[in-house]
Amino acid sequence: MSREETEPVSDTLRRLAPQVLGALVRRYGRFDPAEDAVQEALLKAARQWPDTGIPERPFGWLLQVASRKLIDLLRADQARREREVRAAREDVGGPVGDADDTLILLLLCCHPSLSAASQIALTLRAVGGLTTKEIARMFLTSEDSMTRRISRAKRTVQDSGVPFRMPPEEERSERLGAVLHVLYLIFTEGYSATSGPDVRRGDLVAEAIRLAGLTAALLPDDSEAAGLLALMLLTDARSPARVTEQGELVPLHEQDRTRWKAESIRRGVELVTAALPRGPVGPYQLQAAIAAVHDEAPNAEETDWRQIVGLYRLLLKVSASPVAKVSHAVAVGMADGPAAGLEVLEALENRDRRFYAARAHLLEKAGERERARDAYLRAAELATNIRQVRYLNACARRLSEGAGHD
Incomplete structure (x- = not known):
């Protein structure tokens, strides 16, 4: 048997x-x-x-x-x-004869003669297929105001006389960069809303990811298009743990990582891992790599901050944005101690909400509670989103209450 x-x-x-x-x-x-x-x-x-x-x-x-x-x-x-x-x-108006047509439309919507706000609105309308009413609701403005903005943008593009074809080789890189920048702005506004009652605007996030996926599909050999999609996926993967049930902010180091979107992390890591060796390495790939280091850490304590510092140093060489500079200072503070991070931070000229929030965080880690409280309050004064204001004020209040028990 x-x-x-x-x-x-x-x-x-x-x-x-x-x-x-x-x-x-x-x-x-x-x-x-x-x-x-x-x-x-x-x-x-x-x-x-x-x-x-x-x-x-x-x-x-x-x-x-x-x-x-x-x-x-x-x-x-x-x-x-x-x-x-x-x-x-086939995304715009049904099937097209040439796969490049959607990409050309994206390039037109991101025409350099348009303001960033108009580029975003026109992209959402023409390529995203959203109604003017939907776009107006996304940007917390009236439908009439958005109708006028989109109409002006269309006239500007029409009056520019740009033909509906792929731009010359010498212009293509810059124009494609504008497309990716617009998609990045849409995502950023959705993930960290500058105004309104919510921290995250799910409608904008979803549309940004969809359009980034479309762009990456149209540009399969473009490492930065893949990097941008990876960055969005890796960042938005944390969204389920980013706010409480009441909608209040939860900082990264306190988030329940079991709630992060595992499939988004897997896809994002796969994309950036494939994109980086192809080169040239641009800011979206580097930001995606930083996000991947955060997302792959089993907990906040095991985050590889030295690797993150190295990636930020590379990022600052290709795109020294104010946000990247502040984030680099925080990473230095986490890797080498708050004093080192504060030294880097204090050398910066741009002093917005993020600057003061970073200063408060590093001062608190250094044990300087009173100065940290003042920095949190200053960051709250500069914040425009009500949830961010509440979070920063709560941090200041926590330090004040703690001081009362010392």
Whole structure:
């Protein structure tokens, strides 16, 4: 009597499962879908074998069922990817004859003669397909005001006489950079709203990620397009843990990382890992790499701050924005101590909400509670989002109450 005839079905399945999985991964090289396929095969066996008996060759039976399921999954995944690319190419007004048409439209919407606000509005309207009413609601303004803004933007583009074709090679890089910058602005406003009752504007975040995905599909060899999409995914992955049930801010080091979006992190890491070696390395790839270091740390204490400092130093060489400078100072403070971070911070000229919030954080870590409280209050004065104001004032109040107990 064979082993399979004497052992329970559950034990047979438990014993053979890793063998079947190993065979599939070796054959197809795809772990995640192979694991799903094996689970489907095990489920089917658990339903059938108690009635029909364990097959003469249970391993072969499981491998055959799992292989068929895996092939179905891989075909479905390929079909999904093809649909996404096809949708990206057909996004504006139905099918187009040339896949470049959507990209050209994006370039027109981000015409350099338009202000950033007009570029954003026109992109959301023409490429995103949103109604004027929806865009107005996103930017907390009236529909009439947004209608006028979009109409002026359209006239400006029309009057510029730019033909509907890909710009010359010498202009292309700059114009593509404008497209990515506009998508970045849309995402940034959605993730950290400058005004309104909420910290995060989910509608803007979702649209920014969708448009970034469309752009990356149209520019499959552009590392910065992939980097921008990766940055958005890796940053938004934290959104479920970023606010309390009451909508109040939760700082990164206090967030419950089990609530972060694992699939977004996986996709983002995959994108930036593939993009960086292709080069040239730009600011979105570097910001995505920084976000990946944060997201892959099992907890705040194990964050590789020295690697983050190194990435910020590279970022400052290619894009020394005020936000990057402040973030670099905070990273130095986390890696080398608050005094070192404060030394870097105090050398900065731009002193906005982020500057004072960073100063408060580093001063608090240095044990200078009173100066930290004053910095939190100053940051709250400069903040324009009510949730940010509440959070910063709460930090100041916590330090005041703590001082009363010293």
